[in-house]
Amino acid sequence: MPPETRPENAWQALRRRRFLLGRWPWRALAHTALTLVLWAIFMVPGIAVVAPLGGAVAQLTQGQFAGAVGLMILGLAFGVVLLPLMATPMLAVDRWRARLVDPPSLPAPPRGPAGAWWRDRYLTPRRWRYAGYVAVTLVLQTGLLAALSILGAAAAALVAAPVLASRQDPVNVGPWQADDPASALLLAALGVVLFVGLFYLWTAGACLQVVLLRRTLDIDRVERLTEELTEVGASRTRLVDSFDSERRRIERDLHDGAQQRLVTLAMGLGVTRVEVTEALGPDHPASAGVAAAHDQAKVLMDELRAFVRGIHPQVLTDVGLVAALDQLTASMQIPVEVTSNLSDRPPSHVETTAYFATSEALTNVARHSGAAHAWVSIGRDGEDVVVEVRDDGRGGATTRPDSGLSGMADRLAAVGGSLWLSSPPGGPTVVRMRIPESR
Amino acid sequence: MTRVVLAEDGTLLREGLVGLLARLGFDVVAAVGDGDALVAAVNEHHPDLVVTDIRMPPGYSDEGLRAARRLREQYGALPVVALSQYVERSYAEDLLDSADGRAVGYLLKDRVVDIAEFGQALRTVVRGGTVVDPEVVRQLMRRSDPLDRLTEREREVLALLAEGHSNLAIAERLVVTEAAVNKHVGNILAKLDLPPSADSNRRVLAVLTWLRRRS
Structure with missing residues (x-):
């Protein structure tokens, strides 16, 4: 006792x-x-x-x-x-x-x-x-x-x-x-x-x-x-929503402000470049200097454009998920085929979640899988939008707590969605995301 | 002098473009900030060329594009160059579907900083030609499997072809003889099951039609 x-x-x-x-x-x-x-x-x-x-x-x-x-x-x-x-x-x-x-x-x-x-x-x-x-x-x-x-x-x-x-x-x-x-x-x-x-x-x-x-x-x-x-x-849903609308606001601010200024600046430098080169000849140090400034402004433009796209792509708001994914995959090293059988646009929170989750999945494909091809297919299953990302890589992907995949799962859970991962050693890796249209 | 109506909602950029167009030898008769104002300005001034931003107030989606389509329906093949913040296939397709794709250009906004090329693109469109941003062509080509049959050089030639360059211009760019370019073009059209043609504009349209069908 x-x-x-x-x-x-x-x-x-x-x-x-x-x-x-x-x-x-x-x-x-x-x-x-x-x-x-x-x-x-x-x-x-x-x-x-x-x-x-x-x-x-x-x-x-x-x-x-x-x-x-x-x-x-x-x-x-x-x-x-x-x-x-x-x-x-x-x-x-x-x-x-x-x-x-x-x-x-x-x-x-x-x-x-x-x-x-x-x-x-x-x-x-x-x-x-x-x-x-x-x-x-x-x-x-x-x-x-x-x-x-x-x-x-x-x-x-x-x-x-x-x-x-x-x-x-x-x-x-x-x-x-x-x-x-x-x-x-x-x-x-x-x-x-x-x-x-x-x-x-x-x-x-x-x-x-x-x-x-x-x-x-x-x-x-x-x-x-x-x-x-x-x-x-x-409140979690509200947080995610405000997070999304905040990103959209930052994108708009950058687009209306910094991006516009930068394009105008580069344009001005372009005109000056032509004029200086015409006046002084292409070999004059001033011509070379203006040319270098013009080129740098163009590089900065590209970087800012990529940065803004990472925050919230304009094309996602304006045109939709497929167009945004087309644009995203166009800049990838490996060919990615995007197919969709959606006949209309899902609600914006679904598009945004699907876009960023797919983006994360494709980043994983590019970084870790060693794949030569990847496929993204978008469809509906009842009330849910289902996005599947598949590659022909080496497999073995896991959802460690700090990995991009687990971040994706959190993000999906916040809108009532879910993530399904199959990645046997030797591949192929399939990530399936399910996002309900209503919440 | 070519009379231009410009539509761009960003004030700073609009002022910059007015200056640039003047510098390139165009006469900017009106510079406006939205789609409705664009239609009104064209109705008033009957310009030789319209340069318009696609995304404008009030909806900030494709107001410029819709205005351009309306004007091209009204005025036949009114030369239009549309500037886009990003590559969007459906925008390019929309424009190319109007007036058989004659006298139309679809360019990324960032292209305006390459002054000489931009000026050349505008003049090509005024003459009735077609200009499509290389980035659009690149994206379309990535999506199309039969293009895998083309060699790297043939793809380069096709991209330049789609931009509206003549064989001679392509030859100069690639630093090869015009005969070599002719041969490449022949191969491309053959590999893509397109009959050869001497008309560069029709070639571009043929290539784009094919690309659009594929996508």
Whole structure:
């Protein structure tokens, strides 16, 4: 048996031998006694519920069925209106007293949306769950309290049997009768046993109540986690979208600004080059200088164009995925065949994702595969756009966490898509990307 | 003097192009910034040549191209040189489909910085010729398997052919005799199942038609 550690809650303590000597039974008793506070809260407005119900019972005993039914309906109607309202403070007290039995605090019930008071109180399943919980709690705990009172009184009477037996004769406690000191002692022993049993009873009752509370609040937690997960998914989609539109903005800025200026500059240098060469001859140092400047401006133009294309190709926005991939593959070292059987353009987030994922896949082909040919085929499968990149290279591609392929998988996942990779040693490598059109 | 209407939405570049065209001996009668203004300017000035950017306001997609097509439908083979930010086959095809591809040019915008070549391309189009950016030809050729049958030199010749050069000009560029170029052209047309022809413009169109059918 492992060495005994201090119990962390009443439930653990209950199963220990030293349970009766510890503080947990007393804490549990306090927990049960605090049911009276719940009642006190309930009774402030709850008199409206209890009074008609009490009246109904009174009418019943007098045989007034119609009046009884009317009062009962009135009481229940008050209950329906008031319970969800009273549930909140009662639940707060119940959460607070639960720490007597199980010290780590329970999750707080979520706050309702601001400005939707009525809706939140009466039209959400959560509030009715709380109301149900509170109603069940009142019944259970009141029952427990009543049972404890009766049994406690009985136990006290039993324990007191020897004392009573010495004064009056005989002693009657329920079914038992003691008419001599010996049997009175027996009854007293029975009383002690009953007391001990009561310790266990109320502690178990309190534990049960906390379990019930925890379950009720856990449903909220699952709901909240589900909501949070949905929100996280939506925010990831928003992030990817804003990332894409940001790239598009940078592309436009560069196109309208730096690229235009650079073309104008190179054009000016081109004119100057012609003029200087005509005036001074091609061998003059000034001619050579202008020629070099002109050539450098042209190289810079090419580099800037390639850079802008890497950020977000204009042709992807203007014309579409196939045209953009045509342009991309035209600059590759190995021949790449692009085929598509799309009859219309997919939504822009699908095109953008497909373009950059394909671009990444082709970069891998060029860098690692040693392939002589590659093929890109684009098609639809139901609601999804499917892009397949195939090469005749050596295979063995993997999705290591920091590889381009795993980045691709992340990107695809963000729009609800998926990546499928087959790359046996010796090839061929096939990357299949699936992107849903709707999200 | 050749009268030109220019359409380009970037102010800076438009001013630069006006200066360049003037320097190249063209008379720029109007310089505008979008497709509708281009159509209006052509209707007003009846120019000999239109130089237009393809991507212009308000949609920033192919406004210049659509304006050019409309004008060529209206004015027969109005010479048009379209400038494109990137190579797009469908743009080139669109232009070449209008007026049998006569008097039309499709060039990457960056070509304007090679002053002499740009000027020559404009004059070719004004004369009714066809000019297609070498990059377009290169991309089309990459996609076409039967071209694998051509030798490296034959492909070079074909690319120059598609740009609208005469056999003599090709010979000068490749530093070979004109007879050698004639032989290459004959081989190319034979390998691509095209009948030989003396008309360089028709040869270009034939080559492009073939390339477009292939793609």
